[in-house]
Structures are given as structure tokens and as C-alpha cells.
Amino acid sequence: MHIPDGFVNGPVNGIALAVAVGFCGYASRRLKRDMDEKQVPLIGVSAAFIFAAQMLNFPVAAGTSGHFLGAAFLSIILGPWAASLVMALVLLIQALGFADGGITALGSNIFNMGIVSVLVGYFTYKWLVKLLPPKRGSIMVSAAVASWLSVVSGASMVAVELAVSGTSPLVVVLSAMAGIHAVIGVGEALITVAILGTLLASRRDLVPQARRI
Amino acid sequence: MTARNKKNFKLVFAVLLVTVALATFVSPFVSSSPDGLERVAGELGLRKITGEEPAAWYRVFAPGYEVGGIRSKWAARAIAGAIGTIFVFFAGTGIALTLRKLRHTHRDSEDRID
Numbered sequence: 473m474h475i476p477d478g479f480v481n482g483p484v485n486g487i488a489l490a491v492a493v494g495f496c497g498y499a500s501r502r503l504k505r506d507m508d509e510k511q512v513p514l515i516g517v518s519a520a521f522i523f524a525a526q527m528l529n530f531p532v533a534a535g536t537s538g539h540f541l542g543a544a545f546l547s548i549i550l551g552p553w554a555a556s557l558v559m560a561l562v563l564l565i566q567a568l569g570f571a572d573g574g575i576t577a578l579g580s581n582i583f584n585m586g587i588v589s590v591l592v593g594y595f596t597y598k599w600l601v602k603l604l605p606p607k608r609g610s611i612m613v614s615a616a617v618a619s620w621l622s623v624v625s626g627a628s629m630v631a632v633e634l635a636v637s638g639t640s641p642l643v644v645v646l647s648a649m650a651g652i653h654a655v656i657g658v659g660e661a662l663i664t665v666a667i668l669g670t671l672l673a674s675r676r677d678l679v680p681q682a683r684r685i
Numbered sequence: 686m687t688a689r690n691k692k693n694f695k696l697v698f699a700v701l702l703v704t705v706a707l708a709t710f711v712s713p714f715v716s717s718s719p720d721g722l723e724r725v726a727g728e729l730g731l732r733k734i735t736g737e738e739p740a741a742w743y744r745v746f747a748p749g750y751e752v753g754g755i756r757s758k759w760a761a762r763a764i765a766g767a768i769g770t771i772f773v774f775f776a777g778t779g780i781a782l783t784l785r786k787l788r789h790t791h792r793d794s795e796d797r798i799d
Contacts, residue, residue: 477735479731504784504788509785520701520770523708527708527712528715532721537715569746572749572750627721645731
């Protein structure tokens with residue numbers, strides 16, 4: 473769901489960029505204060521992992537592909553502040569180095585995938601884990617729902633920006649974007665659960681909520 | 686190096702290795718179908734509303750994850766994936782180290798005030 477150049481107008485991207493810069497500034501301050509020593513090497517390797525994983529498009533419905541987004545997964549492992557910064561870094565390098573996502577849409581892309589997807593994923597997971605019984609399965613279900621919602625919410629935000637920019641009527645583009653990403657989101661949920669399951673089995677100290685089970 | 690640091694170092698190294706391998710050896714073979722947004726843009730016939738393109742002086746390193754000037758599409762993607770992944774790793778680690786350093790500097794100055 474990386475928006476290329478030319479599909480969102482200047483004001484929409486400008487506002488999104490201002491919010492993204494402000495949010496990343498705040499996230500840096502929070503992370504500087506709260507960062508755990510063991511997070512330092514994890515942040516670099518998570519960023520590399522997300523970058524590589526986003527290159528791996530898997531086929532979904534006929535003639536369409538999707539790729540792992542990782543926003544919810546990052547927020548579960550690293551918390552929302554580090555997750556946003558990692559997503560912003562990956563999106564910046566993708567736009568500047570690989571023409572994946574337009575440079576004139578960078579603000580929108582960071583806002584959608586680095587803020588909206590991260591926060592939706594983070595709060596959904598946090599809230600569900602608290603609500604469900606303290607079991608391994610609850611962590612998995614919460615992570616699956618959170619990653620699905622993170623993809624669908626990010627994609628819906630893309631639709632809103634396209635509509636506000638005057639690219640397409642909202643109802644049309646929103647239903648199309650949410651529809652196809654509801655399918656891609658299933659792939660996202662499966663990958664998140666698979667990675668989280670591996671971590672729970674081998675390094676459960678890296679999954680903050682694992683203490684509860 | 687404490688036992689826990691050693692364990693983390695091993696994990697980071699292992700994940701990094703797998704990640705670079707994925708970007709290098711798997712990424713050239715993934716689905717090239719349009720992604721969700723491209724599919725929607727095609728179906729709805731969305732057109733560009735602005736003519737904005739990145740400045741002409743700016744040359745993207747590997748547009749569409751393919752390094753220019755290499756005949757083999759496979760190799761072009763593999764090289765782009767490997768370089769990109771390693772670059773992102775160092776950039777991410779750099780940010781984390783900088784934030785940690787800033788925190789220590791901040792704490793030192795607070796100590797002096799006390």
C-alpha cells in the first residue's frame with residue numbers, strides 16, 4: 473500500500489508529513505527515555521527484517537499480491553515508539569533508494585503505515601491480551617487480530633487520502649482498498665503468528681506479554 | 686560480554702543472516718503481480734492528479750528493487766535486496782545507538798546538577 477508519486481496532492485501529503493515528523497520526534501524522545509538495553513541491537517535487526525520481508529510479495533486473490541507489513545509485529549515486540557521509528561526509517565529508505573512509495577507521498581506513507589497501522593496494531597493487541605485469559609493461544613489470537621486490523625486500517629487511510637486529494641470518490645476507493653486488504657491482512661496475520669510462535673518457543677523473553685502465560 | 690548479551694548477539698546475527706539471505710536469494714522469485722493498491726488503482730482507473738515527480742537531479746539507487754546496469758534481472762534484484770537490507774540494519778542500529786548515547790549524556794548532565 474505504498475502510495476506512488478502523483479496520487480495524493482500537496483496539502484494532504486504536507487499535513488501527513490508534518491504529523492509524521494512531529495510523531496517521530498515525540499517517539500524518539502519517548503524511546504530515548506524508556507529504551508531497554510537489549511532493544512538496541514533488536515531495533516537494527518528488526519528494521520532490516522521488515523525491509524527484507526516487504527520485498528517478498530506473496531500471491532493473494534487472482535492477479536494480486538501482498539507483502540508483510542510488520543507494523544503490528546514491531547509494536548508487539550518493541551512497543552509503539554520504536555515500531556514507528558523503524559517503520560519510518562524503512563519507508564524513507566524504500567522511497568529514496570528504491571522508488572517504492574513516492575517521495576512526494578512519503579508523509580502519507582509514514583502516516584499510514586508508520587503511525588496508523590502501528591498504533592492500531594499496538595492498542596488492539598494490548599487490549600485483547602488483557603481481555604483474554606492468560607494463555608499462549610490468547611497471545612496468538614490477539615496478535616492475529618491486531619495485524620489484520622493494522623493492515624486494513626492503514627489501507628483505509630490510503631483510501632481517505634486518495635479521496636481527500638480528489639483522486640477518487642471515498643466510498644468507491646475505500647471499499648476497494650479495505651476489501652483487497654482484508655485478504656492481504658489474513659496473510660499478515662498468519663506471518664505474524666508464525667514469527668511470534670517461533671519467538672515464544674525459542675526466546676520468550678523477547679515477547680513482553682509472555683510473562684502472563 | 687554477559688551471557689545475556691552473548692545470547693542477544695547470537696540472535697541478532699542469526700536473524701540478520703536469514704534476513705539478508707531472504708532479500709538476496711528469495712526476493713528475485715516472489716510474485717510480481719500488482720499489490721493491493723496497484724490493483725485498486727488499475728480497477729478503478731485512478732489517474733495521477735499531480736505531475737509531481739522526484740527532482741531530475743535525484744537518481745534512485747535501485748528503482749523497483751532492481752539495480753541499474755545489470756542484465757540479469759535476478760542479479761539486479763539480489764544485489765538491491767542485499768545492499769538495502771544491510772544498509773537498513775546499520776541505519777536502524779545507528780538510530781538506536783544515538784538515542785542511547787543521548788540518554789547517557791542527558792543523565793550525566795543531570796548528575797552534575799545534583
